[in-house]
Amino acid sequence: MSDPLSSAVVRLHEAGIPDPSNEARRLEALAIEQGRDFEELVARRATHEPFSHIKGRRAFWNHDFVVTADVLDPRPDTETLVEAALSLPFDTVLDLGTGSGCIICSLLAERTTTRGVGADISPEALSVAARNAVVTETLDRLELVESDWFGAIEGRFDLITSNPPYITEEAYNELDPTVQRFEPRIALTPGGDGLAPYRLIARDGAAYLADDGYVLLEIGFDQGDSVQQIFKATGWRDVACIPDLNGKDRVIRAKAPR
């Protein structure tokens, strides 16, 4: 009879999980660390459930964030936005489509005198963000608001951040089925050409920004020109595209129109 680790490697291999030996070892370590049943973890992974969901955590910036099926898994790409935000001065920040809260909690944890609002249309996502505010010890400076973009937002902020859903309808339909199955559609695509949230933020965002405040928006690697065009055409200033560590267009920065 084979040992549990070897059986797990075979099972993960048969399920089409890439690098099954490494996955099996990670799951074994997780089972030991969390006192959980190894075979049950392997069975879940064999359905292609992401490792982060099985673990319940995903590392982002300086913390291990709580993740569930109700939020987008924080991606390393999004750290480009956090880094860009930390190069700007701000006392107040609004994060639209906050999801797990990975952006706003990271910013408030780094800048310990700042305050923020995290908004999302999904109440389930906001519950996860609240747990992450506890993880990052930022709960006392963070307000979480259920809002359809700016719908329920009041006041003006020094900085607005957002990593909105931006995948086109067409690209969404071609995504790896496991991403479609395990991450919320609303977090990935706004439908159509994927640009609707940028058009909305360009149209309405200035009313929620302090004088000379900035927006910082994550974009898809091929959306740099289109999103810069949307902001330039509506009078935003200092419009620039910031690349990620791989040199791909990743963040748009723009200053509110006068």
Ligand SMILES: C[S@@+](CC[C@H](N)C(=O)[O-])C[C@H]1O[C@@H](n2cnc3c(N)ncnc32)[C@H](O)[C@@H]1O
């Ligand atoms: C790409 S995810 C980003 C989550 C998180 N900020 C991150 O960077 O990992 C987009 C988020 O936008 C939210 N969202 C989608 N449509 C929205 C809307 N109309 N108003 C507010 N939030 C919305 C989704 O629920 C999801 O949490």
